[in-house]
Amino acid sequence: MKGYAGRLLRVDLSSGTITKEKIPDEYLRDYIGGTGLAARYLYDEIPVNGDVFDENNKLFFSVGPLNGKQFPTSGRCNVSCRSPLTGIWLDSSWSGRFGYNLKRAGYDAIIIEGKSPRPVYLYINNEQVELKDASAVWGKMTSESLKGIYEECGISRASCCTIGPAGEKMVKTGCIIGDTTKAAGRGGSGALMGSKKLKAIYVYGSQNPEVPDEDVWRKVVKEINTKIKENKTSQGLKAYGTGVAMAMADQTGDAPIKNWTLGKWDGFAKVNGIAMAKTILKKHKPQCFACPIRCARYVEIDEGEYQMKGEGPEYEAMAALGSMCLNDNLESVAYANFLCNEYGIDVISTGSAISFAMEAYEKGILAKKDTDGIELTWGNVEAILAMIRKIANREGIGDLLGQGVREAADVLGQGTEDFAIHVKGLELPMHDPRAFFAFGPTYATSPRGGCHLRGYVGGFDGVGVMPEAGLNEPQDPHASEGKGFLAKIVQDYCAVFQSSVICFFTLYAVTPTDLAKALTAATGISYDAQKVLKAGERIFNLQRAFNNRLGLTSADDVLPERLLTSTIGGPNEGILPNFEEQMKEYYELRKWEDDGRPSKEKLRELGLDFVISDLYG
Amino acid sequence: MICMVKFKVRLYGLIPDEFMIKELTLPEPFNLERLEKEIIKRFGDRIHTDYISDQGLLNHQLVRVGDPSGKRLDYGYDISEIEEIWFIVPITGG
Ligand code: SF4
Numbered sequence: 001m002k003g004y005a006g007r008l009l010r011v012d013l014s015s016g017t018i019t020k021e022k023i024p025d026e027y028l029r030d031y032i033g034g035t036g037l038a039a040r041y042l043y044d045e046i047p048v049n050g051d052v053f054d055e056n057n058k059l060f061f062s063v064g065p066l067n068g069k070q071f072p073t074s075g076r077c078n079v080s081c082r083s084p085l086t087g088i089w090l091d092s093s094w095s096g097r098f099g100y101n102l103k104r105a106g107y108d109a110i111i112i113e114g115k116s117p118r119p120v121y122l123y124i125n126n127e128q129v130e131l132k133d134a135s136a137v138w139g140k141m142t143s144e145s146l147k148g149i150y151e152e153c154g155i156s157r158a159s160c161c162t163i164g165p166a167g168e169k170m171v172k173t174g175c176i177i178g179d180t181t182k183a184a185g186r187g188g189s190g191a192l193m194g195s196k197k198l199k200a201i202y203v204y205g206s207q208n209p210e211v212p213d214e215d216v217w218r219k220v221v222k223e224i225n226t227k228i229k230e231n232k233t234s235q236g237l238k239a240y241g242t243g244v245a246m247a248m249a250d251q252t253g254d255a256p257i258k259n260w261t262l263g264k265w266d267g268f269a270k271v272n273g274i275a276m277a278k279t280i281l282k283k284h285k286p287q288c289f290a291c292p293i294r295c296a297r298y299v300e301i302d303e304g305e306y307q308m309k310g311e312g313p314e315y316e317a318m319a320a321l322g323s324m325c326l327n328d329n330l331e332s333v334a335y336a337n338f339l340c341n342e343y344g345i346d347v348i349s350t351g352s353a354i355s356f357a358m359e360a361y362e363k364g365i366l367a368k369k370d371t372d373g374i375e376l377t378w379g380n381v382e383a384i385l386a387m388i389r390k391i392a393n394r395e396g397i398g399d400l401l402g403q404g405v406r407e408a409a410d411v412l413g414q415g416t417e418d419f420a421i422h423v424k425g426l427e428l429p430m431h432d433p434r435a436f437f438a439f440g441p442t443y444a445t446s447p448r449g450g451c452h453l454r455g456y457v458g459g460f461d462g463v464g465v466m467p468e469a470g471l472n473e474p475q476d477p478h479a480s481e482g483k484g485f486l487a488k489i490v491q492d493y494c495a496v497f498q499s500s501v502i503c504f505f506t507l508y509a510v511t512p513t514d515l516a517k518a519l520t521a522a523t524g525i526s527y528d529a530q531k532v533l534k535a536g537e538r539i540f541n542l543q544r545a546f547n548n549r550l551g552l553t554s555a556d557d558v559l560p561e562r563l564l565t566s567t568i569g570g571p572n573e574g575i576l577p578n579f580e581e582q583m584k585e586y587y588e589l590r591k592w593e594d595d596g597r598p599s600k601e602k603l604r605e606l607g608l609d610f611v612i613s614d615l616y617g
Numbered sequence: 618m619i620c621m622v623k624f625k626v627r628l629y630g631l632i633p634d635e636f637m638i639k640e641l642t643l644p645e646p647f648n649l650e651r652l653e654k655e656i657i658k659r660f661g662d663r664i665h666t667d668y669i670s671d672q673g674l675l676n677h678q679l680v681r682v683g684d685p686s687g688k689r690l691d692y693g694y695d696i697s698e699i700e701e702i703w704f705i706v707p708i709t710g711g
Contacts, residue, residue: 232665235633236708244636245710248629251683252707264686274636295711315710431709458709463679474678477707505711571687 002212003065003523004028005106009129011122013196014055014114018129023108029525030607033064033108035091036499036539038080041111043542043611048549052084053170053195059112061102061201064500065522068103068209069217072225073503075100075289077161077178084188084195085172085349085404086425088547089447091454091498092186095296096179097289098159099501104205112198121149121200125158126207134199139165141342142177143310149202158204164344166392167194171402173349173391177341180287181311185346187426187448212524220521224514229292231509233459237295242315243273246322253435253572254458255319258326258378259355260421260432260562263570267328271318273297275330287311293505299334306335313337313347319430320351325358326379336384343392345402352427353401354387356408356420365414372396421560423450424552433563436461436477437577441487441586444557444579447543455491456504457483466493468512468529480578484585492536499539538606541590541598545611554596557583619644622697626656630706631680632663645697649682649690650674652702668706681705 006028010019023037031040038060047056060080067074077099083090102110105126112122119138120131136152137145142164149160161178167190168174174190175183184190193199211217228234236244249255249268257265269275276297284298300309313321317337327333340347354376360366361376368375372390374383390398400408405427409420421428426449433439438457446454460466462477469489475482493512497504500515510518512529519527559579566574587594591602597615604612622645629636643655653674661669670676674692682690683703690696 232630232633232667232706233708236630236636236706239634240636242708242711244629245708247636248705248707250685251681251687251703251705252709253687254707254709319710436709452709462707569686571683571689 001025001028001523002210004033005103005108005209007107008109008111009107009124010111010113011131012114013112013116013120013131013198016131018131028108030535031539032496032499032519032535034062034078034093034499034501035080035495035543036535037062037109038078038091039539039542039546042080043546045111046082052082052087052192055115056113057082057192059189059192059196060109061112062109062501063099063103066500066502066518067099068205069211070221070290071502071518072221072228073288073291073293073506074501076501076503077102078498078501079176079184079189081189081192083448084170084191086187086449088424088449088550088552089543090187090189091448092184092189093498093501094161094176094178094182094184095288095291095503096159096182098161098178098203100289101159101203101205103209104207105203106205106207110201112196115195116197119197119199121202122198123153124201124203125155126205137162137199138168141165142181142344143342145200146177146180149200153202155204158202160200160202162200162344163190163193164342164392166343166345166402167191168199169394170194171345171392171394172404173346173353173402175344175346177344181341182287183341183346185348186451190344211522213521217521220517224510224518225292227514228506228509233508234293234505237293237505240273240277241295241297243276243297243313243318245315246272246318247274249323251571253567253570254431255323256430256432257323259324259359259419261568263567263573265323265326267323267326270328271322271330271333273315280331280334288503291503293503295505301331301334304331306331308335308338310338310341312341316430317347317351320348321384324351324355324430325384327381327384328379329381332381332384336388339385339388343388345388345392348429349404349427350388350391352421353391353405353408354384356405356416357387357397357401359419360412360416365412365416366397370397419562421562423559424556426450429453431458432572433559433577434567434572434575437480437582438477438483438486438490440559440563440577440579441484441582442491444559444583445487445586446491447540447547453504454494454498455487456494456507457486457490459507460486460490464508466512469493469533478575480581481585483577484582485589487586488589489533491540492533495536495539496532499535534606538608541602541606542608542611544598545603545608545615548597548615552596554587554594557596621645624697624699625701626652627701627703627705628656628660629704630708631665631668631675631704632660633665635663643697646695647697648694649692649696652696656704675704679706681707
């Protein structure tokens with residue numbers, strides 16, 4: 001089938017065998033690629049019983065039909081597995097150029113299974129695929145690991161993704177860092193790699209994927225590229241990066257403050273993308289392949305305590321390591337972000353866990369004796385940096401915090417579950433559902449737990465439209481009605497983005513009609529907007545079924561009580577969503593049963609008949 | 618006697634690639650309509666057309682107006698005592 005390599009690599013780390021397998025055409029047609037293809041395979045291949053670190057949990061790295069050529073932002077790669085952090089479905093992706101290389105090497109996916117007896121990395125150079133000894137880079141920080149492997153393999157323009165010391169130690173918030181410092185941050189895929197003793201994957205590809213008609217393809221790419229470039233939000237992101245949203249947080253109330261309690265923080269004036277542009281930002285060559293947006297930032301701090309060079313911090317890091325911990329020192333936020341990337345831990349989960357611990361300390365549940373003498377007070381930069389190191393190295397209280405706030409609260413008890421802010425074990429991203437009501441049902445139902453990217457409603461609530469799905473007017477962000485609907489349509493659409501494996505920030509410009517055009521030009525399959533959205537719905541429901549089989553029900557589709565309680569001060573004080581009403585609307589539109597399973601009728605409509613007997617007996 | 622008042626406006630997102638803080642002077646009292654007309658007079662050629670309404674004011678469906686505390690402002694009343702007025706088009710970051 002055009003647009004695809006049509007095969008995957010299956011790597012059994014236990015035996016060291018590597019096989020190249022054909023992917024059934026209907027999987028590619030119905031699930032597109034990326035997270036969709038991962039769902040189709042992993043639904044069959046990951047057993048519902050057992051521990052997440054058992055050898056039968058698998059990692060699925062995948063790309064889609066738009067990767068491997070010049071489509072905007074198509075350097076991305078998806079990784080899926082059963083999450084070490086949440087125990088349920090996980091997909092995560094990173095930008096850069098790994099996805100470009102993987103596709104050009106002639107593979108749509110890599111399945112990693114089993115466990116290696118010794119540290120290895122996977123080497124892919126087109127047809128040449130082998131496991132290599134990783135003992136020289138085992139134990140190394142991510143930048144050193146990447147450098148070591150790039151030097152050892154020596155192909156310019158190759159890509160590599162790696163884990164850091166945290167993943168090796170199976171910290172459940174351990175992430176994968178790709179290319180430079182791009183993170184597949186959420187859910188602990190790095191910990192699973194570590195449990196398999198797989199340090200890294202190195203890939204180089206030189207084949208040009210075939211499309212039905214190169215001229216048509218080039219025309220579509222050009223058209224979409226121009227649209228993205230000219231889009232007004234793209235231009236804002238290009239000028240100031242994602243951190244620009246911190247500069248608006250006093251008005252929107254979007255960024256959480258002090259573990260989601262306050263609504264106002266003077267620190268936003270210091271920790272934001274505009275302030276960064278005036279201080280530590282440096283010009284740097286773009287790190288993401290074929291991206292006209294270029295939101296990624298590069299910073300340098302040459303003097304003082306927080307010297308570093310590297311990417312970020314992006315919005316999520318600024319909020320998680322800044323406002324969540326009341327840390328208004330921008331240089332220290334950049335340094336803390338740098339440390340997280342070096343150790344290979346997720347910045348959102350890490351900042352959230354530190355914020356949680358600070359609250360426990362404030363309430364006297366944790367004391368100095370529990371923190372190895374660290375004063376875990378709000379805004380204490382040294383404490384934040386020390387906790388990052390402890391989490392990454394599984395030392396003292398850090399060992400507990402690195403298992404995520406859900407597990408930490410389980411162990412600590414004493415009411416800490418009231419301020420452990422997560423959905424299904426995934427710490428919430430830095431967007432407040434009291435500011436944009438659509439985040440409520442989105443977080444509550446995302447297949448990987450509390451997530452804003454598996455339904456990027458931030459691009460729509462109050463600002464955007466999607467006429468192809470019936471959203472003709474921007475909605476009031478503070479209206480509850482219509483937000484079940486908004487969550488559903490954006491989740492379906494985002495499932496296609498994650499399956500096409502392109503960056504969510506293009507979603508401000510790229511409509512379902514545009515995406516249909518691009519998929520048609522890449523594959524020759526005739527897509528229209530409705531077919532695109534239907535594919536997204538199919539993928540979303542298959543991931544839901546994956547979770548249902550693991551025991552997930554409607555009782556898990558909740559928001560932390562704190563997020564349904566007013567902030568203290570700020571623009572959203574006293575303004576709360578009617579979460580129950582939102583969820584009712586959402587469930588009705590999804591055609592899900594009251595217990596949280598997709599109805600048989602819906603499963604049949606989506607061609608997911610094979611799921612019915614698993615869910616209904 | 619006409620009394621002039623100096624105040625700041627923040628325009629975040631209206632001009633897509635330039636977020637700015639500007640000092641303006643207007644005779645007091647003034648309301649939001651008056652201020653928006655002034656903003657459009659000065660910066661209208663650079664403000665994205667989506668953010669300008671058919672009435673020649675800012676499009677409040679997309680543009681939020683607030684005081685420094687984040688309290689929303691609307692038309693029809695004197696706002697000349699507010700030291701800084703924010704006009705933003707929300708971007709929700711990454
Ligand atoms: S929009 Fe930003 S994160 Fe996405 S590909 Fe471009 S630079 Fe990378």
